Amino acid sequence: xxxxxxxxxxxxxxxxxxxxxxxxxxxxxxxxxxxxxxxxxxxxxxxxxxxxxxxxxxxxxxxxxxxxxxxxxxxxxxxxxxxxxxxxxxxxxxxxxxxxxxxxxxxxxxxxxxxxxxxxxxxxxxxxxxxxxxxxxxxxxxxxxxxxxxxxxxxxxxxxxxxxxxxxxxxxxxxxxxxxxxxxxxxxxxxxxxxxxxxxxxxxxxxxxxxxxxxxxxxxxxxxxxxxxxxxxxxxxxxxxxxx
Amino acid sequence: xxxxxxxxxxxxxxxxxxxxxxxxxxxxxxxxxxxxxxxxxxxxxxxxxxxxxxxxxxxxxxxxxxxxxxxxxxxxxxxxxxxxxxxxxxxxxxxxxxxxxxxxxxxxxxxxxxxxxxxxxxxxxxxxxxxxxxxxxxxxxxxxxxxxxxxxxxxxxxxxxxxxxxxxxxxxxxxxxxxxxxxxxxxxxxxxxxxxxxxxxxxxxxxxxxxxxxxxxxxxxxxxxxxxxxxxxxxxxxxxxxxx
DNA sequence: TTGCTCCTCACGTCACGTGAGGTGGC
DNA sequence: TTGCTCCTCACGTCACGTGAGGTGGC
Numbered sequence: 001x002x003x004x005x006x007x008x009x010x011x012x013x014x015x016x017x018x019x020x021x022x023x024x025x026x027x028x029x030x031x032x033x034x035x036x037x038x039x040x041x042x043x044x045x046x047x048x049x050x051x052x053x054x055x056x057x058x059x060x061x062x063x064x065x066x067x068x069x070x071x072x073x074x075x076x077x078x079x080x081x082x083x084x085x086x087x088x089x090x091x092x093x094x095x096x097x098x099x100x101x102x103x104x105x106x107x108x109x110x111x112x113x114x115x116x117x118x119x120x121x122x123x124x125x126x127x128x129x130x131x132x133x134x135x136x137x138x139x140x141x142x143x144x145x146x147x148x149x150x151x152x153x154x155x156x157x158x159x160x161x162x163x164x165x166x167x168x169x170x171x172x173x174x175x176x177x178x179x180x181x182x183x184x185x186x187x188x189x190x191x192x193x194x195x196x197x198x199x200x201x202x203x204x205x206x207x208x209x210x211x212x213x214x215x216x217x218x219x220x221x222x223x224x225x226x227x228x229x230x231x232x233x234x235x236x237x238x239x240x241x242x243x244x
Numbered sequence: 245x246x247x248x249x250x251x252x253x254x255x256x257x258x259x260x261x262x263x264x265x266x267x268x269x270x271x272x273x274x275x276x277x278x279x280x281x282x283x284x285x286x287x288x289x290x291x292x293x294x295x296x297x298x299x300x301x302x303x304x305x306x307x308x309x310x311x312x313x314x315x316x317x318x319x320x321x322x323x324x325x326x327x328x329x330x331x332x333x334x335x336x337x338x339x340x341x342x343x344x345x346x347x348x349x350x351x352x353x354x355x356x357x358x359x360x361x362x363x364x365x366x367x368x369x370x371x372x373x374x375x376x377x378x379x380x381x382x383x384x385x386x387x388x389x390x391x392x393x394x395x396x397x398x399x400x401x402x403x404x405x406x407x408x409x410x411x412x413x414x415x416x417x418x419x420x421x422x423x424x425x426x427x428x429x430x431x432x433x434x435x436x437x438x439x440x441x442x443x444x445x446x447x448x449x450x451x452x453x454x455x456x457x458x459x460x461x462x463x464x465x466x467x468x469x470x471x472x473x474x475x476x477x478x479x480x481x482x483x484x485x486x487x488x
Numbered sequence: 489t490t491g492c493t494c495c496t497c498a499c500g501t502c503a504c505g506t507g508a509g510g511t512g513g514c
Numbered sequence: 515t516t517g518c519t520c521c522t523c524a525c526g527t528c529a530c531g532t533g534a535g536g537t538g539g540c
Contacts, residue, residue, distance in 0.1 A: 042512040079361040109420040117323040176353040180451035207424035207484045238483040240451045286538040
């Protein structure tokens with residue numbers, strides 16, 4: 001306690017309390033993001049209560065993945081856009097990573113049997129993988145037949161229904177409605193009915209479609225009718241409603 | 245075409261063909277990963293067929309996210325461990341990102357109504373979020389009651405069943421069995437039955453459990469009984485089996 | 489001779505980690 | 515006086531991007 005009654009913290013204490021390293025605090029000081037309001041006669045950093053508050057704000061934004069360079073500006077103004085753009089960027093990154101995981105785990109499946117794997121084996125496996133489409137020729141034939149059955153109009157209605165369901169799910173997400181909610185489960189039934197109609201009730205075709213949505217991203221697999229976050233929520237909702 | 249009949253490629257051509265930048269090729273040369281077998285009298289890089297083959301191998305591994313420093317060593321030996329460790333690392337990264345997405349989208353839900361968001365609003369929202377547990381107090385009470393009902397032995401049996409199902413799913417994944425396969429759908433029914441028993445058939449508790457698995461990672465939410473990749477596969481399998 | 493491609497430095501990126509070498513404060 | 519904490523440089527990270535300034539080859 002000092003004479004003026006305001007407590008000061010040293011870097012070590014702050015590092016301990018915030019879970020940051022001392023170097024990180026030095027870094028924040030260097031770039032002017034969080035500077036101690038005072039220095040001791042020996043040059044030691046002394047942080048005041050206001051500094052500590054600011055530090056916690058910075059850490060909160062940093063933990064959301066926002067670059068330090070953007071945080072300084074954000075702290076002053078409206079955070080909405082920053083958080084939103086962060087979400088969009090994260091969505092893309094997750095999409096890419098999930099596609100990468102899909103490729104890697106498929107690779108592992110192909111490589112699994114062999115004890116030793118050379119680069120040539122790997123390249124062969126990757127070639128097989130790239131050739132392997134989500135649908136078998138027979139499944140594609142049946143899909144096309146189904147497509148011809150309903151005609152262009154029917155296909156258009158399917159797509160419209162996809163888009164409509166997607167918008168409905170997005171509303172559920174934004175309003176924070178959980179997947180177990182009856183209104184959501186009603187949406188899930190619509191989805192399931194649509195998928196059954198599109199696939200002609202063939203579960204293996206359904207599995208291939210879902211694999212494609214996971215592997216390529218929902219947007220690419222549904223002609224932009226369904227977005228990845230909607231699809232992730234839908235999967236959870238389907239899981240919750242299973243066997244009902 | 246040269247006298248000895250072997251074609252040579254210049255950096256620009258290779259860059260065009262491989263989708264890399266010229267600078268990337270320079271970089272590969274600098275670190276000794278892919279060096280042109282020849283230089284023209286003026287110092288221009290000339291790549292032979294063997295160099296091009298090596299380049300494509302390098303790109304294949306690079307696209308799997310393997311660091312350039314590891315690729316040099318990997319090309320000579322067994323690729324199995326490298327790919328496997330890559331998968332494990334990716335799994336962790338995706339887990340973290342999904343938890344981050346969960347937090348961000350929850351935040352968006354909380355912030356959604358307001359037109360302008362200050363740092364204080366954000367910190368309040370984050371505090372609410374951190375306090376918000378996956379289970380409501382009432383759900384926790386019911387879970388505990390259910391727990392007491394079956395006793396420690398019953399709980400142990402649940403966990404054993406979880407572990408057993410998880411191992412079964414892992415076998416499906418490694419053997420490349422699709423989610424629509426009857427054997428997999430049999431596993432899915434076991435899973436569903438177990439979850440119904442654990443939750444006492446309450447879908448909102450089930451939703452909370454699934455949210456926790458998505459939000460914290462399957463390992464953390466299931467006491468290491470279920471791994472994230474197994475859970476992702478299971479979700480797809482549940483989606484495929486929905487309404488059966 | 490004119491474009492176009494190619495070359496070699498060499499600094500910048502992002503958020504710190506990791507020493508080196510030295511001083512402050514109980 | 516002895517530990518412990520603190521300080522300031524300053525280089526390294528990873529896979530290139532981005533100029534600057536200059537030459538090769540059709």
